[in-house]
């Protein structure tokens with residue numbers, strides 16, 4: 144029987160090219176969220192490394208690598224689920240990696256892994272150019288993880304702009320949708336909250352969105368505003384600027400009430 148109520152936790156951090164500091168910060172903030180009572184705790188996209196491309200590829204790991212292992216240890220020790228927002232996962236193509244979100248269970252085992260499907264190939268009007276598909280292989284699988292905390296649907300960052308992925312997750316029974324991100328400041332200031340709340344409202348699900356924040360290098364600045372949104376679209380918790388965590392309750396009764404009062408998922412025609 145799935146837990147009726149528990150706390151979700153979203154981490155906000157400023158990852159850089161300093162891997163050991165990033166991992167130290169990630170572990171510290173997961174522990175902080177666990178201290179606050181959170182049982183499903185998410186880290187942002189690329190929490191382990193944000194820096195020059197060569198360094199990202201050089202540090203690519205498998206799901207048995209040191210980054211996931213370190214977080215598995217925390218998950219097991221604290222008895223919490225940890226979403227390793229995304230890591231650069233080693234793939235067969237030596238020039239590329241996958242951008243993979245890994246859900247680690249409270250016994251330390253990998254419960255699910257999702258490879259980011261939509262890659263950020265965008266020239267931002269502020270001058271920055273992103274060409275993620277030059278270095279990342281896209282995933283092609285929709286991933287839902289049945290857990291004792293509910294059915295968790297995994298997505299990453301730019302996926303947020305593609306509602307059809309979230310519809311598929313809703314069809315698979317998603318109750319909590321995770322969206323770890325490194326949204327740019329430029330797009331995030333206008334789009335991030337609107338899109339997160341829309342995904343929660345239209346799919347009548349909790350949304351947990353850990354985020355990168357602040358300045359990562361001379362040319363990269365992210366929006367932050369890690370948040371937790373309820374199935375009515377209400378922002379239950381939001382991180383203020385800087386590194387930290389925010390927590391908010393998942394309540395199954397609330398989820399079921401909202402779905403009963405507003406049965407839109409049953410009214411689909413297309």
Ligand SMILES: O=C(O)CNC(=O)[C@H](CS)NC(=O)CCC(=O)C(=O)O
Nearest residue numbers: 189193263275300301325326327330
């Ligand atoms: O580049 C890195 O170091 C880390 N990777 C990212 O930050 C990823 C891929 S480039 N960013 C996004 O998907 C931003 C999406 C976004 O901002 C939007 O949809 O508006």
